[in-house]
Amino acid sequence: MIASDTMFDIERTGSSRLTEVDFENLPFGRVFSDHMFVMDFKDGEWQKGKIVPFQNLSLNPATSVIHYGQSIFEGMKAFRGKDQHIFVFRPDRNIKRFNLSAERMCMPKVDPDVFREALSQLLNLDKDWVPPQNDASLYIRPFMFATDEYIGVKPSETYRFMIFTCPVRRYYTGDVKVRVETRYARSVKGGTGFAKAAGNYAGALYPAKLAQEDGYQQLIWTDAVEHKYIEESGTMNIVFRSGNTIFTPPTSETILNGVTRDSVLQLARDWGYNVEERRVEVEEVLHLLKEEKLHEAFGAGTAATIAPISTIGFEGSDYELPPFDGWEFAQKAAAALDGIKKGMVEDTHGWNVRFV
Ligand code: COI
Numbered sequence: 001m002i003a004s005d006t007m008f009d010i011e012r013t014g015s016s017r018l019t020e021v022d023f024e025n026l027p028f029g030r031v032f033s034d035h036m037f038v039m040d041f042k043d044g045e046w047q048k049g050k051i052v053p054f055q056n057l058s059l060n061p062a063t064s065v066i067h068y069g070q071s072i073f074e075g076m077k078a079f080r081g082k083d084q085h086i087f088v089f090r091p092d093r094n095i096k097r098f099n100l101s102a103e104r105m106c107m108p109k110v111d112p113d114v115f116r117e118a119l120s121q122l123l124n125l126d127k128d129w130v131p132p133q134n135d136a137s138l139y140i141r142p143f144m145f146a147t148d149e150y151i152g153v154k155p156s157e158t159y160r161f162m163i164f165t166c167p168v169r170r171y172y173t174g175d176v177k178v179r180v181e182t183r184y185a186r187s188v189k190g191g192t193g194f195a196k197a198a199g200n201y202a203g204a205l206y207p208a209k210l211a212q213e214d215g216y217q218q219l220i221w222t223d224a225v226e227h228k229y230i231e232e233s234g235t236m237n238i239v240f241r242s243g244n245t246i247f248t249p250p251t252s253e254t255i256l257n258g259v260t261r262d263s264v265l266q267l268a269r270d271w272g273y274n275v276e277e278r279r280v281e282v283e284e285v286l287h288l289l290k291e292e293k294l295h296e297a298f299g300a301g302t303a304a305t306i307a308p309i310s311t312i313g314f315e316g317s318d319y320e321l322p323p324f325d326g327w328e329f330a331q332k333a334a335a336a337l338d339g340i341k342k343g344m345v346e347d348t349h350g351w352n353v354r355f356v
Pocket residue numbers: 075235236300301302303304
């Protein structure tokens with residue numbers, strides 16, 4: 001059935017896949033909800049968007065994105081909170097960052113009101129896909145890619161903006177063993193590191209694979225010039241605690257301005273920690289590890305929320321962190337964030353936005 005409101009056309013699926021889903025066993029990012037949002041950009045403007053059953057795309061082999069990678073994305077999460085209402089955590093920050101990424105990649109911006117409305121209608125249609133379990137959520141993947149059917153190198157004149165969603169549970173299970181990367185770089189000054197551009201992730205795969213072959217799950221990225229300063233960890237921001245001080249590299253041209261990072265730092269300030277956003281030298285972290293004064297180190301990102309680091313490898317030596325069970329900050333922050341998202345902890349900063 002095709003319906004039309006003033007903003008979007010809506011074609012509902014005739015056969016929901018919801019009953020086939022095992023919500024107790026959800027591999028991350030492999031189960032997709034019934035519908036998706038699609039909106040095309042052509043002739044210099046966005047066309048009317050539509051919601052259609054989740055389905056494959058059909059692309060001309062010359063489609064620009066396949067060759068030159070003009071592609072950006074976001075990751076957000078929806079939760080089933082109080083009275084079965086559906087909330088999204090700080091969506092406006094993701095929408096803003098999406099448009100920053102679009103600008104850097106020479107792509108058109110999406111009107112934040114249209115973005116929010118698309119999300120709202122999609123979540124309304126697929127609200128039953130938001131899992132109820134405490135550790136579960138509906139991961140939201142908005143993305144945009146170049147659709148010109150042309151293999152000359154220039155910004156595309158046409159684009160597609162889409163949103164689909166996936167019910168998910170944990171991204172990582174257990175602690176993460178990471179290695180400090182001293183040869184390859186994720187991003188450089190003047191580059192695209194602050195943007196959520198698909199190519200950033202592609203370029204990171206090879207160094208991560210090398211680390212995985214040596215028994216690490218992920219990397220700690222360092223600056224591209226001297227490999228002296230810590231930047232991020234894997235696909236996440238990185239946060240450390242030593243005593244009462246929480247410290248993390250400042251966001252910059254080379255570091256993604258993470259929503260979870262910002263939320264964790266705000267909680268730390270609320271709880272009276274000394275929060276430092278400053279350059280963090282690899283040497284400083286190694287020194288603290290050797291002195292047993294590095295009490296916590298974790299990745300902060302939407303997918304995992306908080307991913308505790310158990311081991312940091314550097315030039316052939318492994319340094320262990322204390323067991324996660326005893327960490328005072330990350331555990332409390334993870335519980336607080338989960339509680340806020342699920343409506344069980346007071347949302348004093350107004351982070352949750354009700355969509356359904
Ligand atoms: C995140 O940590 O939220 C990410 O960006 C990971 C995502 C690419 C799956």
